[in-house]
Each structure stands twice: as C-alpha cells, then as structure tokens.
Amino acid sequence: MNLFKRNKKDENTDEFHKEYGVISNCRYILGKFVKYRKSLILFIITGSIAAASMTYLWSFIGKLVIDMIEQQASSPDKDIKPLLYLTLITSAAELLFMWLNTVSSMKMSVGFTYVRLMIIKERIAKTLGMEYEALETPEMLDRLQKAKRATAGDWQGVQGMMTYMQVMGVQIISVTIAVAIMTTFNPWIILIIVVLSFAQFLFFDYIRKKDKKEMWDAMMPHWRKLEYMENVTTDFSYAKDIRLFGMQKYLAKKQIDVYDEELRHWIKSRQYWVYNTIFAHGISLLRQLIIIGWLVYSVVFNGLSIGNFTLYTASAAAFSNAINEILQALSALRERSAHTDDYRSFMDIPSADDKAQTIPIPPADKYTFEFKNVSFKYRGQEKYALKNVNLTLHAGEKLAVVGLNGAGKSTFIKLLLRLYDVTEGCILMNGTDIRKFDRKEYYELFAPAFQDVMVFAFPVAENVSMKEPFNTDKAEAEKMLRLAGLGDKLDKLEKGVDTELLKVLYDDGVDLSGGEKQKLALARALYKKSKIIVLDEPTAALDALAEFRLYQSFNELVGDRTAVYISHRLSSTRFCDRVAMFKDGEMVEIGTHDSLMEADGAYADMFRVQAQYYVEDKDIFDVPCQEVTSNG
Ligand SMILES: Nc1ncnc2c1ncn2[C@@H]1O[C@H](COP(=O)(O)OP(=O)(O)O)[C@@H](O)[C@H]1O
Ligand SMILES: [Mg+2]
Structure with missing residues (x-):
C-alpha cells in the first residue's frame, strides 16, 4: 500500500x-x-x-x-x-x-x-x-x-x-469593507483591481499545477523508493542480513542516489516559483501605477482631498491583497x-x-451449531476453500478438527465465528441463521485462540483480559496465565502481570517467545468466560508431544463447555468426543477416533503416519507398535 x-x-x-x-x-x-x-x-x-x-x-x-x-x-x-x-x-x-x-x-x-x-x-x-x-x-x-x-x-x-x-x-x-470604501471613489477601480488580481492568480495557479505535475507527481516513485529505503534501514527484521552481508555502504549509496534526485527536482521547482514572483511583482507594479496615477489625477484635477487619497491608496492595496488571498484560499479549499x-x-x-435488522442472542444454557451445506470462497478466489460442509456441533461437545495445512480448518472456524459469512448454505445456532444475530453479541459467545497470536503493547494483565485496566481482574488474569503454563515466566517478571509487553511504548517492555505468546492466547481464551472455546492451532510452536499435553490439560480446564480443537496433528483427537477430518476444503470423515480407525480411511492413514511422534509416550495412543509406520 x-x-x-x-x-x-x-x-x-x-x-x-x-x-x-x-x-x-x-x-x-x-x-x-x-x-x-x-x-x-x-x-x-x-x-x-x-x-x-x-x-x-x-x-x-x-x-x-x-x-x-x-x-x-x-x-x-x-x-x-x-x-x-x-x-x-x-x-x-x-x-x-x-x-x-x-x-x-x-x-x-x-x-x-x-x-x-x-x-x-x-x-x-x-x-x-x-x-x-x-x-x-x-x-x-x-x-x-x-x-x-x-x-x-x-x-x-x-x-x-x-x-x-x-x-x-x-x-x-476585508473585501466587503474595501468595496464599501472604494465605491465612494469610483466603482470601476474595483473592476480593474479584480481583473489584475485574477491575472496574477491565474499565473500562480498555472505555476502551481505545473510544479505539482512535473515536479511533485514525477517525484512519487522516488518518494516511494525513499520510504522503502527508510524502512529497510530501520526495520529490525532486515538488520541481520544487512550486517552479515555487509550491505551498509551499498544501501547508503542507493539512498544518496534518491536524495540527489530529490535535490534536482527541488532546484527546478524553485525556478518555477521565481517566475511566479517576477510575474506577481510585475502585475503589482502595474496595479500601483494605474491606481496611484488615477488618484493623483483626481487630486490635481478633481479636488480629491489628500486624506481621501491616502485612504483609497491603502484600501486599494488591501483590497487587491484580499482578492488574491480569496482566490488562493479557494483553490486550497478545493x-x-x-x-x-x-x-x-x-x-x-x-x-x-446496518442493513439487516439484527436480533439479540436468545439467552440459553446450551448452544448448538449446525452447518448446512456450507460452502465458502474467499473474495476474488476461484477455488472453494470449503465445499458443502454438513456438521452439527453439539452443546458441551469436544470436537477435534484435523487435516493437512490448507485443508480448510481455519476457514471452518472463521465461518463459525462469523468473521466471514458463508457463500452458500447456512450456519444455524439453535435453529436460527447466525447472520440474523447482532454481531457483537455473537462474538461474546466465543473464546478463541488463534495461531497468529497478537500481543498488544499493554501490560500482561490487560493482554489477558483484553479490557481496560478498571475492567481487568488481575488476580484472575494471573491465575489463567499460570493455568496456561506461564507461571515460571511470571515468577521471573519483577512487575508480574503489570509488566508491559513489547518495547514499542516502554523501554523496559518484555518480548515473549513464540511458545509463550501461544500460552498467553490460551490464558485469554480461559479468562473470557465464554460458552464456546475455539483453539485454532495456538500450539504450533510446540512439538507434537508438548501440544498433546497442553491440549489435554487445557481440556480439563474447559470443563463442560463446548470446545473445538484444531490441529494439523492428531494431538487432540484422543480426548475429543468426535473428530472431523478435512481434506481439500471438504469434511471427508467425522466420528469418534475408534470409529474412524475402524473405517480405515483418510484419518486412519494420517494417524498411522503420525503416531510415531507420540511413540515416546506410548500411553497416549494405545496403539500396538507394529501399526506404527515410519515413512512419515
Ligand atoms: N484470507 C484468505 N484469502 C484467500 N484464500 C485464503 C485465505 N485464507 C485461506 N485461504 C485459502 O483457503 C484454503 C484453506 O485455508 P485454511 O482454512 O487456512 O486451511 P487450514 O487452516 O486447514 O490450514 C487454502 O487453500 C488457503 O490458501
Ligand atoms: Mg489454519
């Protein structure tokens, strides 16, 4: 952009x-x-x-x-x-x-x-x-x-x-006053001043346009380049390469070239404005000659008093100045x-x-979601990211959504969360199309944790509550952080949950590692006491076994709430009630782990390939070792 x-x-x-x-x-x-x-x-x-x-x-x-x-x-x-x-x-x-x-x-x-x-x-x-x-x-x-x-x-x-x-x-x-004064002398003088001022303005406008078009518009690419160079040289993510490849001089030269170009343009632009000054002075002189000449003539031949002579001379100057200013202000206003x-x-x-009359979320203990022939295309995409998905998410159910990268798992979640609206089909909540609900209220129902965890440059506690300080229960935030596995980290922070994150706003701000950020996301999901919890691979920075352990202990905290666990690995499938397997935008299988293993389809294949990662801890999957293939 x-x-x-x-x-x-x-x-x-x-x-x-x-x-x-x-x-x-x-x-x-x-x-x-x-x-x-x-x-x-x-x-x-x-x-x-x-x-x-x-x-x-x-x-x-x-x-x-x-x-x-x-x-x-x-x-x-x-x-x-x-x-x-x-x-x-x-x-x-x-x-x-x-x-x-x-x-x-x-x-x-x-x-x-x-x-x-x-x-x-x-x-x-x-x-x-x-x-x-x-x-x-x-x-x-x-x-x-x-x-x-x-x-x-x-x-x-x-x-x-x-x-x-x-x-x-x-x-x-100013003009009104001037007109009132000048008409007492001769209305024609007003016309002369207006015409001359207009000529002066037209020339000014001509120069301004020329300058803009030939100079500044022509400079756009250079400015973009300059902005880019500024970015490259100040952005921390480039810093490693620049140093290790010794690019400093090379980059400095590129930047100097852009400055040189800018300087050349500046000189040319100044020249234009010198022309404008010369023209403006010329017109000004002409105006003075006419007005003073006329006034002097009137003093000599028509008995104009010296007092009035002074008044008219000064007013004429002020008037032409005001006309000029008005014309320039008009063009600036435009x-x-x-x-x-x-x-x-x-x-x-x-x-x-705004268009749709939304309805409030009906208060209920249980919310059931039903995907009916849901298909979805991202805007401008040819390919369906999701195709004809039919699935019911029961209240209190733990659903594992699995599939390879790009299978459509996140898209499924984004539709459930109503970040996007379905292209075809519909999603019902307790029988009502979710598009009918007030969006803000609908979002209240969900506590999500995404893979790309966004950390705000605010204190840790606010990063968990995601609310203003006076709406933040610090003790609760700390509790959730500890449950999410960030206890050790917190103990190391002098200011605990009051520690500012990131170094954007405060020098002593703390950066979190990828894994820590994901744990923070889990704490957020726990803190937001919503009825439905959705984890879209916030554990990707962990290894398969750690992910499994984290998901499992997290699941205990979730209690009887509805939860959807997404992973391209199978770490969550053992403790979930059902597993939905996605492939190329379609939900190809759904059922319990056992039933899917029995069916011996895509899930069973994936499971056999991946089981080796969990072999370290054989209790997780009680699979006989001979079933574990090693060609993963
Ligand atoms: N914002 C987007 N715009 C266009 N295409 C997208 C977008 N997000 C995902 N996709 C595409 O949709 C498909 C499904 O993606 P996604 O649901 O993110 O898969 P998963 O979460 O299973 O890895 C992929 O082909 C992906 O490239
Ligand atoms: Mg995804």
Whole structure:
C-alpha cells in the first residue's frame, strides 16, 4: 500500500467514492464545530472581524489625521485636542483588535486540532466497527488509507479546510469593507483591481499545477523508493542480513542516489516559483501605477482631498491583497475538499450490519451449531476453500478438527465465528441463521485462540483480559496465565502481570517467545468466560508431544463447555468426543477416533503416519507398535 499514489482510475470506479463539493464539506466541518466545540464559531467570527478591521484601521486613521491637519492648517485657532482624542481612540481600538485577534487565533489553532482529533476518533471507531471480512480487501485498505491521509495534518485534509475557511472569513469581511470604501471613489477601480488580481492568480495557479505535475507527481516513485529505503534501514527484521552481508555502504549509496534526485527536482521547482514572483511583482507594479496615477489625477484635477487619497491608496492595496488571498484560499479549499471527500466517503460506507435488522442472542444454557451445506470462497478466489460442509456441533461437545495445512480448518472456524459469512448454505445456532444475530453479541459467545497470536503493547494483565485496566481482574488474569503454563515466566517478571509487553511504548517492555505468546492466547481464551472455546492451532510452536499435553490439560480446564480443537496433528483427537477430518476444503470423515480407525480411511492413514511422534509416550495412543509406520 502506498501513501502517495492517488490512482485516478480507482477513484472513478470506486462505488463508495462520493464527491460532496466544497459547500457541502464546509457545512460538514461547521457541523463538527457545533458538535465538538461550539465556541469555535464565535472565535472564527470575532477573529475574522478583528483581523479584517486591523487592516483598514490605519488607512482610516491616516485619512482622518490628514483631514484634521489640513483643517487646522487653514483655521486661525489651533486646537490639537481632537487629534489627541483620535490617537487615543485609535490606539485603544488597535489594542482591542489585537487582543481579539490573538485570543481567537490561539483558540482556533487549539480548537481546530481538537476537532481534527475528534474526527480521527470517529474514523478509528468506524474502522474498528467494520466487519473483519470487509477490511481484508485491498480496495477497503485503500479507502482507509485515504481517509487517514485526510485527517493527517494541520494544513491538509479536514483541518486544512478549517484553516482556509477561516482565512476566507477574514478576507470576505476585508473585501466587503474595501468595496464599501472604494465605491465612494469610483466603482470601476474595483473592476480593474479584480481583473489584475485574477491575472496574477491565474499565473500562480498555472505555476502551481505545473510544479505539482512535473515536479511533485514525477517525484512519487522516488518518494516511494525513499520510504522503502527508510524502512529497510530501520526495520529490525532486515538488520541481520544487512550486517552479515555487509550491505551498509551499498544501501547508503542507493539512498544518496534518491536524495540527489530529490535535490534536482527541488532546484527546478524553485525556478518555477521565481517566475511566479517576477510575474506577481510585475502585475503589482502595474496595479500601483494605474491606481496611484488615477488618484493623483483626481487630486490635481478633481479636488480629491489628500486624506481621501491616502485612504483609497491603502484600501486599494488591501483590497487587491484580499482578492488574491480569496482566490488562493479557494483553490486550497478545493484541494482540501477533495481529501475531505475521501474521508466522508469512507465514513459513509454502509456497514453490512446496518442493513439487516439484527436480533439479540436468545439467552440459553446450551448452544448448538449446525452447518448446512456450507460452502465458502474467499473474495476474488476461484477455488472453494470449503465445499458443502454438513456438521452439527453439539452443546458441551469436544470436537477435534484435523487435516493437512490448507485443508480448510481455519476457514471452518472463521465461518463459525462469523468473521466471514458463508457463500452458500447456512450456519444455524439453535435453529436460527447466525447472520440474523447482532454481531457483537455473537462474538461474546466465543473464546478463541488463534495461531497468529497478537500481543498488544499493554501490560500482561490487560493482554489477558483484553479490557481496560478498571475492567481487568488481575488476580484472575494471573491465575489463567499460570493455568496456561506461564507461571515460571511470571515468577521471573519483577512487575508480574503489570509488566508491559513489547518495547514499542516502554523501554523496559518484555518480548515473549513464540511458545509463550501461544500460552498467553490460551490464558485469554480461559479468562473470557465464554460458552464456546475455539483453539485454532495456538500450539504450533510446540512439538507434537508438548501440544498433546497442553491440549489435554487445557481440556480439563474447559470443563463442560463446548470446545473445538484444531490441529494439523492428531494431538487432540484422543480426548475429543468426535473428530472431523478435512481434506481439500471438504469434511471427508467425522466420528469418534475408534470409529474412524475402524473405517480405515483418510484419518486412519494420517494417524498411522503420525503416531510415531507420540511413540515416546506410548500411553497416549494405545496403539500396538507394529501399526506404527515410519515413512512419515
Ligand atoms: N484470507 C484468505 N484469502 C484467500 N484464500 C485464503 C485465505 N485464507 C485461506 N485461504 C485459502 O483457503 C484454503 C484453506 O485455508 P485454511 O482454512 O487456512 O486451511 P487450514 O487452516 O486447514 O490450514 C487454502 O487453500 C488457503 O490458501
Ligand atoms: Mg489454519
């Protein structure tokens, strides 16, 4: 997945991508202000008024002062009191505006960030609430990535919108004031300024697009390369090879090449912007010449007062500046609005669970599951991962699911757990299709342990409870860890179950070995007092005999709860009530160990091949030695 590439084709074909438009997005952002920090609206308004007023304050005062001086000069009795009052009032106004502006700016920058963090929170909640199945597809990861980018920075995406909306606010007020002032002179001058500013903006936009297309877009592959090189050189998993093959210099050279390329692009890009500066100054000069010329002419020939001359000159400059800012802010808003579209499109993706009216899980002591002609294909796959499976898992039953790697055992479990929905057929729980139930409640029924144990960089106890500290029974967690065989490990840890795992967040975090992680997973399954326990080879890091012992002692702890034990080995089949044998996505045999041995089919074959691993401990399988073949 790469962060930089924005695939146009994808975007157009993505059924979930919507274009909301700048106006709608502005309203959406305002809605977030109202939801999370209403005071922001007030600060935006006061801040904008203060900032815009400050721009014109001195132009106005300049005019008044000059008018007064002129008047004083021509009148016999000199009175400087009005001038003094004016200075006092102006200073007070300036101070007030400055104060309002500073306070609002501060409140806004904190507030915008806060609202963005809340938007991130919404995005995370949306992601966590999505069905497992949906998250697996590359399209969804792409959408998620885009939504993430839209909330990533201060100047980009949603917060960029907030900032530029505020800039627009200031400039719109500014323009309004300017128009009011300038029309008292001559409305045509407004048109001239607008046209010149527009020309300036068009050139700026042209350069910006050129720069983006020819420079930055062209740099994408280099950035990806750079990101890759950064990864390679900082990722611990590459560290062994890099050192033992002495790759340091070679890698450094590759990285330098990428930097060189970037530098060349930078120089070219700077050149473009120099052109823009030259053009902008040219237009600016032209504008000044026209305005000042016109105003001077009016002073000389039409009796425009010097005071008004000052006011108009300053206002014209402020006006053209405001027009420019508006045009730039608009273009910035458009860009950020496109990212906001990404975010909103992601948030608006309907959840599969919204559509169906779900029903609560009926409270019952016993839950029976029935697979009826269940077939399943992974998305985008031709081949069935499971084909026409019929099986009933009775309440309290211990079921061993066996078969070679790739036989479909994990898929069977993922369907039972409703991580995926069946492609054909159905799974019933106490007679009701499991798709009808509320997903969250359904998940409560199961305590699973998977082969790929995910450890969180949280304390050990929370890694067992999988809940917040105040919802974690530390004593219980410790008990489960000891039952799962991690007692020795715990005794060695100074802080016991309070020890932080992994070194991501804390330097003194502890890493667990593969076997220890799997035991942790067992402790989790035990801690979660669910009615059905599912172990999908969390014991793969152990040898066959150790797996057998662990499964057997675990089974004692499971008591009369329903349990499904999965293994590509046969370690669990002896103490389970029934064995389901999977082969190439089909359940080929089911029955007790004895009945399957008697049937002498696939299970019996597998058993004969594997029995040797357990020979060390002959009591486990009371098989006569001659039955043990050694060609495994
Ligand atoms: N997420 C997936 N996407 C596509 N194919 C998958 C996925 N997971 C498993 N498969 C395929 O489905 C088949 C059954 O896999 P699985 O149920 O994991 O087997 P087992 O657990 O028995 O080793 C295999 O062919 C496997 O390659
Ligand atoms: Mg598996």
